[in-house]
Amino acid sequence: MKQKTLIIGMMLLTQGIISSAVAQVRQEIKIPDLKGYTTLKCDFHIHTVFSDGLVWPTVRVDEAYREGLDAIAITDHLEYRPHKGDIVAGHGRSYEIAEKAADKNNILLIRGSEITRPMAPGHFNAIFLNNNDSLDKKEWRDSFKAAKAQRAFIFWNHPGWDAQQPDTTKWWPEHTELYNAGYMNGIEVANGTSYCPEAFRWCLEKKLTMLGNTDIHQPIQAEYEFAKGKHRTMTLVFAKNRTIEGIKEALINRRTAVYVGDNLIGENKYLKELFENSIEILDVEKSKRGVQITFINKSDLTFKLLKTEHNPDVVYFRDYVIEPNCRHSIMVKLQNDVEEGDVNFEVTNLLVEPGQGLKYTYHVSKR
Known part of the structure; x- marks a missing residue:
């Protein structure tokens, strides 16, 4: 046992040394702000060796710094702690260890825990806690009650996880109970690289906050x-x-979008503004043939455009990919004496509801 503990300790020390050596190189993520709001990049579901993760808490802070995040929540499991024979501590210890590193790296660190139960209700994260240990209850309802007593923000993790819902993604009676009691404030629409359209639909219908996290x-x-x-x-x-209080207020008021792969998932009003604020028109050149539009994508986001119903005398791309941080030129031909018209398209990777991308129109004119 002593040898095993020594090996684990050496591994964790090595991780910390390596992480600290590269932590100073930060890769900023260019995503535009919205009017009146700052766009913060956050991950509210991560694990450390204090539950079933494989890294020390400070490593999670260093990762977040390098990858351009603004905030993370350490959400170690309450009920599942496979390393507890080697690491004996309270449920809030991972947060306490990470605090100093977070302050040093200007990462907003949020205290959280994962309530880890069979279906139903399944797994939930409670964040903005002040006492993790109070959630460690035998009865799951008591865990939720303790979280709510601390005014926690509570969300359902990976509802489509096949280990708990192998055949279909189902909303159970227990979820209605939690929802009606105010014990469910949001749902993970994306967990890791997996997107759950059912969760997206529930968020829209039930006015719940959309979240996307790594569950790393x-x-x-x-x-x-x-x-x-x-x-x-x-x-x-x-x-x-850019404060923890600012994040909590935004989550409560459902001002979020999910960024998974090349896809952005969220409400139409937020995705439309992100798209518009990413694109800057540099030049509009008019000629007898039509209109050539030159623009730049100022963001790190990719936009995938697909032509939708339009006037056949307005001729433009069938589909088009706007690459990040690139200059683009698009020619729109106006035929048969047409002097102006609409360029109608769908941004297929900006999902405003399951299976539906953001619809957009850009008006062009020879005049």
């Missing part, structure tokens, strides 16, 4: 190919200010 257990680079330009799954929070 391994070192983050084991899951995401950052060298190939990939990013971790995250929740975009449109906050009044």
Whole structure:
């Protein structure tokens, strides 16, 4: 047992040394702000060795710093702690260890825990806690009650997880009970790289906050190919200010979008503004043939456009990909003496409801 403990300790020390050596290189993520709000990049579901994760808490802070995040919540399991024979501590210890590193790296660190129960109700995260240990109850309803007593923000994790829902993604009576009692404030629409359209639909219908998180257990680079330009799954929070209180207020008021792969998932009003604030028109050149539009994508976001119903005398792309941080030119031909018209398209990777991208129109004119 002593040898096993020594090996684990050496592994964790090595992780900390390696992480500290590279923590100073931060890769900023360019996503525009919205009017009156700052866009914060957040991950509210991560694990450390204090439950079933494989890294020390400070490593999670260093990862968040390097990847351009603004905030993280450490949400170790209450009921599942496979390393507890080697690491004996209270449920809030991972947060306490990470605090100093978070302050040093200007990462907003949120105290949380994962309530880990069979279906139903399944797994839930409670964040903005002040006492993790009070949630460690035998009866799951008592755990939720204790979280709510601390004015926690509570959300349902990975509702489509096949280990708990192997045949269909179902809303159970227990979820209605939690929802009606005010013990469910949001749902993970994306967990890791998995997107759950049913969760997206429930958020829209029931006015619940949409979240996207990594649920990371391994070192983050084991899951995401950052060298190939990939990013971790995250929740975009449109906050009044860059504070923990600002994040909580935004979550309560459902000002979020989910960024998973090339997809953005959220309400139409937020995704439309993100799209418009990412694109800057540099030049509009008019001629007898039509209109050539030159623009730049100022963000790290990709936009996938698909032509929708339009006047056949307004001729433009069938589909088009706007790459990040690139200059683009698009020619719109106006035929048969047509002097103006609408360029109608759908941004297929900006999902405003399951299976439906953001619909957009840009008006052009020869005049």
